[in-house]
Amino acid sequence: IALGSWWAYYELGWGGWWFWDPVENASFMPWLAGTALIHSLAVTEKRGLFKSWTLLLAIAAFSLSLLGTFLVRSGILISVHAFAVDPERGLFILAFLGIVIGGALALYAWRAPGLDSEAGFRLMSRETFLLLNNVLLVIATALILGGTLAPLFVELFTGGKISVGPPYFDIAFAIPMLPLVLLIGVGMHVAWRGQESTPLMRMLKWPALIAIVLGIVIPVVIYGSASVLLVIGVISAVWIMAVSLIQPIRSWRRAAGATGMTRGVLGMSIAHFGVGMFVLGVTIVSSFSVEADRSLRPGDQVSVAGYDFELRGLRNVQGPNYQAVEGEVDVSRDGQFVTQLRPQKRTYLVQQSPMTEASIDAGWNRDIFVALGDPLGADAWSVRLQYKPMIRFIWLGAFVMALGGMVAASDRRYRLTARAREPKATLAGKPA
Secondary structure: OHHHHHHHHHHOOOOOOOOOOHHHHHHHHHHHHHHHHHHHHHHHHHHOOOHHHHHHHHHHHHHHHHHHHHHHHHOOOOOOOOOOOOHHHHHHHHHHHHHHHHHHHHHHHHHHHHHOOOOOOOOOOHHHHHHHHHHHHHHHHHHHHHHHHHHHHHHHHHOOOOOOOHHHHHHHHHHHHHHHHHHHHHHOOOOOOOOOHHHHHHHHHHHHHHHHHHHHHHHHHHOOOOOHHHHHHHHHHHHHHHHHOHHHHHHHHOOOOOOOOOHHHHHHHHHHHHHHHHHHHHHHHHHHOEEEEEEEOOOOEEEEOOEEEEEEEEEEEEOOOEEEEEEEEEEEEOOEEEEEEOOEEEEEOOOOOOEEEOEEEEOOOEEEEEEEEEEEEOOEEEEEEEEEEOOHHHHHHHHHHHHHHHHHHOOHHHHHHHHHHHHHHHHHHOOO
């Protein structure tokens, strides 16, 4: 999903990283359900609890994957990403979806009574926080699913047409996510079965203080403005990153010979640190991104977000399989030259529709994005200029999440479990 977002940012020319398109949602919903499944499996593995819930999440994650295939392949919903529009193929996928979901739920109903567990846990325990994690992720998935399918059901039952876009999804997704990111930091450090609140509060008070201070300082001092939601978003991001460092720092400070962190715990810390980076990137770029569409002639200069953009000229470019018009845009700030960007408007030999090739000056804390639009006549061109602060944290955070998952998957206990099962399987194959 992150690679698709990165590709769209570079190749589509509009400078966005997520649009809540139906096909984007179709990829995101299984990820949310799968994330809930991973956390539920942690409880099932450790305590033998949530077995029924884990199975339901597994069914939901796979079913949502099939639903995404149906949405993309059938053409039932309008999307720039949909392809292979074939009603017969869509009916086949829909039938397969019904068989899979119906069969899985039937098997679940048959075997579910045997999955009960008598183990218990206190209110202040890791099991409780993982359960809340699951509930909030499922709520987020359901809200996205409802918004994605709403136009289809409205047209089916009323014949009318509606459009559900970013305003709905932004609010609907934020409602369960804001409490989720705040709970993540606590849940990581709560013990299984039960936890006394006093030592927990003592451990988390400094990360909480750091998060509150930086949550105010970053928007006000660095970017010059703040709002309630912006401050909450930055506090949440810094909070997750700060608490994710507690266990690695404690492990590093232990005396030689002490038991270190397992790869599972280290992977959890890394992945949650990536979540914080992602939240910080989304919060800052959503609040302080600046976009401007201007009509420019060679020699014209405009200012956007404190940067001066001058269109020096345009020239024709012959590529290996395309022809293009390329602009030369000098970027400067406070009279100091920053970079020269060369956006293109390409026409490939295999098609007639022109394609936008944006030019981006990337930095760890901001991107300067220039895209060449359409000719407006009299040597004027439409030019899209954008300033994107901390947008790199979105994809870097996703990479760190994936890295944490790989570290956790390499934990020694999984190899030991596999080895422990091998003799049993061998003995089972021998005649009595």
